[in-house]
Amino acid sequence: MNKVIIIGGGIAGLSAGIYAQQNGFRTEIYEKNPEVGGECTGWNRKGYHIDNCIHWLTGCRKGDGLWEIWKNVGALDESTKFYREPYFYMLDMEGRQLHFWIDLEKARKEFLVLAPDDGVEIHKFFDSVKLAESLKIPCEKSPADMNFIEFIKFGMSMPQMGRVMKEYGKETVVELAQRFKNPFLRKMMGGYYNEKFMAVTLISSYAFFTGETAAIPMGGSKEMAQRMAKVYQALGGKLHQNMPVTGINIEGKKAVSVTFNDGSQAAGDYIISAADTSVTFGSLLDKKYMDKKLKKMYGCKEGYPVTxxxxxxxxxxxxxxxxxxxxxxxxxxxxxxxxxxxxxxxxxxxxxxxxxxxxxxxxxxxxxxxxxxxxxxxxxxxxxxxxxxxxxxxxxxxxxxxxxxxxxxxxxxxxxxxxxxxxxxxxxxxxxxKGAYMSFFGQKGYKSLYAKNKAAGLDNVFIASQWLQLNGGLPLAVTSGKFAAQAMRKR
Ligand SMILES: Cc1cc2nc3c(=O)[nH]c(=O)nc-3n(C[C@H](O)[C@H](O)[C@H](O)COP(=O)(O)OP(=O)(O)OC[C@H]3O[C@@H](n4cnc5c(N)ncnc54)[C@H](O)[C@@H]3O)c2cc1C
The missing domain is CATH 3.30.70 (Alpha-Beta Plaits)
Structure with missing residues (x-):
């Protein structure tokens, strides 16, 4: 049986481990910290709990592709209880409150009562949020591996998004805000995210709530990661914590082993690096092995900044x-x-x-x-x-x-x-x-890029990470783990 070394026990690494075990590989995860979860974590202070990740988890609507993935990795199951927030966020200004209610019609009404003169734009906005509920995250195949036809087919599986993109695809949140005359509406649209965020980011995030795919699983972020670790171990995966990897050792076109910070090494037939990609291509591997699209995103600050x-x-x-x-x-x-x-x-x-x-x-x-x-x-x-x-x-x-x-x-x-x-x-x-907990945010005029999940020029090194696509977040982390295991199996 082929032995796989997985670097990093965040959501991407745990997912890669679970899918690889299910595909017949023998895997070991090496995590630098004393616990798994990476950025999906929480901790106790002074008798209180700080849940430092899940504001919302996309994929909580039963039957969706993403739901099946969360279920497979043990993050969610049929008995998981969810908290569904009444609104996405709320503006409380000058004694008035304005909500992005999850009940879209309730929100539309509230906006219309406050700003009847903005009626046309209000209707356009809420109609677009409704259409954006059709937005899907690729769950079957990495978008970087899709051929032209597959890519078009995937786009056509959510035709309503085309109308949203046509209306708002080229606008930032600040430009979206300028469509409205009312100062409350302007603040609501343009004041929550960074001003250079695209309007579609706001619309689709809100749509995740109204479409009920976004929710908070009870038990919190840390417990969710721990549930995944249990599934991984139950499948025979070996988890090593407090084991920072300091390098991936290459012979010719293959990685043969990894070195740990105490100087010891572990050999493997395949490596999946699920560490932050700036660690993978910088500390662990030479940057020459980085996929060219990923290189482009790192190299173009104006187009792909991080927050x-x-x-x-x-x-x-x-x-x-x-x-x-x-x-x-x-x-x-x-x-x-x-x-x-x-x-x-x-x-x-x-x-x-x-x-x-x-x-x-x-x-x-x-x-x-x-x-x-x-x-x-x-x-x-x-x-x-x-x-x-x-x-x-x-x-x-x-x-x-x-x-x-x-x-x-x-x-x-x-x-x-x-x-x-x-x-x-x-x-x-x-x-x-740069301390970012999501990935690159594509700016106006810059295309969405999808990086390959294989180290360029190496036969047996695969990448699982939210950083392979724009925006990042837990769904991209968990799917990247699945895709890395798929790519390895194909190899
Ligand atoms: C405050 C906050 C709020 C968030 N809110 C949301 C939200 O509401 N919804 C959402 O979808 N996402 C949210 N996120 C983002 C989400 O947490 C991340 O997208 C996701 O956890 C990234 O997973 P990852 O596995 O790709 O990376 P990471 O979590 O960074 O995992 C990488 C792992 O590799 C380990 N590692 C690094 N270097 C080494 C090494 N040399 N050797 C061994 N191990 C190494 C790290 O310790 C880490 O465990 C939030 C994050 C934060 C911090």
């Missing part, structure tokens, strides 16, 4: 009502600086929907502030001086806490800081490229 975030998590003392609405809420605040950005809005999220993680007396508020590549450089430099780095994180956390209390006075004296995380945290934890 990261600064986060602060607060525990709420006591079980009494705190006046904070559930889910994600965006509200104006006094201007403050994070990284190199000046912010005048704050977005927070209340974690109260899962009794097993956030019982009434242990609810959590998280604040996730998007950062771009310039901010990453700022944090990288600051990190060199640990006192200044820690002081800056504390300053932002204090400011954010003050802003939250100003908005929700019932929280006065009831917030306890659980932790702050900068892009450097994710870089250190997972080797995340």
């Amino acid at each position: 990261s975030s600064f986060q602060a998590a607060f525990g709420i003392l006591g079980a009494e009502d705190c006046g904070v609405p559930g889910g994600s809420v965006m509200f104006p605040c006094d201007s403050f600086e994070v990284g190199r950005q000046k912010l005048t809005f704050q977005a927070i999220r209340l974690y109260d929907y899962d009794e097993s993680l956030f019982p009434k007396e242990k609810r959590v508020i998280q604040c996730n502030i998007l950062q771009d590549e310039r901010d990453y450089e700022y944090w990288k430099e600051l990190y060199e001086d640990s006192d200044r780095y820690e002081a800056e994180k504390q300053r932002i956390a204090d400011t954010v806490m003050k802003q939250i209390i100003l908005k929700f006075p019932a929280l006065e004296g009831r917030l306890v800081l659980l932790g702050t995380y900068s892009p450097i945290t994710f870089e250190r934890w997972c080797g995340a490229y």
Whole structure:
């Protein structure tokens, strides 16, 4: 039986391990951290739980291709309980609240009552969200391996998306916002994501909610990864934690073994690298083995930038009502600086929907502030001086806490800081490229690229990672694992 070494026990690595075991390979996963999950994780602080990944999991609609994959890897099953949020996010400004309700008609009505003059654009927008519910993520075959006909066929399996792309395909969220006259609607459309994000990203993310494929599985991110690890081990896979790989050893056109940080080695017939691709092609392998499309995405900052975030998590003392609405809420605040950005809005999220993680007396508020590549450089430099780095994180956390209390006075004296995380945290934890936890965000005028899941010029090295496609996220991680195992079997 062929032996496969899998580097990295994130969602892509675990998925690759499960599919490879099911295809008759003997696999071993080597994960650098003491636990699996990679970016799909959570942890306890001061008696509270911080769920640091799943805001929504796409693929929670039974019967979909993605649902079958999540089921196969043990992340979900027939008995999984889901939390379905009432809205995607909400704007709370000048005493008014505007929601992207999951009930599309309820949202449409709310928008029309607030801004009747924007009626035409409102209808166009909500009709497009409805059409975008047809959006599918490739689950059978990697898009990079599809031939022209397969690619066209896949596109034709969601014909409604063509109309959405025709209307909004060339617009950023800010341009989408400019279609509206009403300032609330403008803020709602253009103020939640980074201003250069494409409008279709907003529309399709919202459509995942309205189409009920997006939900939160109870038990949280960490438990989901652990369920996958159990399935992997039950199939005979071997899991090694605390085992950072430092290099892939090549002879001719083949990888023969990997080296660990203690100098020891393990031999394998095949290697699947499921580490962040910046680690694979940089630390583990020479960049000359990188697929040309992946190289293009890394090389073109204007077209394919990455985003990261600064986060602060607060525990709420006591079980009494705190006046904070559930889910994600965006509200104006006094201007403050994070990284190199000046912010005048704050977005927070209340974690109260899962009794097993956030019982009434242990609810959590998280604040996730998007950062771009310039901010990453700022944090990288600051990190060199640990006192200044820690002081800056504390300053932002204090400011954010003050802003939250100003908005929700019932929280006065009831917030306890659980932790702050900068892009450097994710870089250190997972080797995340520039601290990004999703992948590249294709900009206006730049095509979607699909990188091959094989190291160029090597016969037996395959890649599983969210970074092979734009946007990233858990669905791309789990499907990339399946596709890497498929490619290996084909070989
Ligand atoms: C705050 C936050 C919120 C998110 N929210 C969502 C969401 O709501 N929905 C969604 O779909 N996605 C979300 N994501 C993104 C999601 O977590 C990622 O897309 C996904 O987990 C990436 O999986 P991966 O396996 O490709 O990469 P990773 O998770 O980075 O896994 C790579 C693994 O390789 C290991 N590794 C790296 N180098 C080595 C080495 N040298 N040797 C051995 N092991 C190594 C790492 O430790 C890690 O375990 C979120 C992420 C974060 C951080």
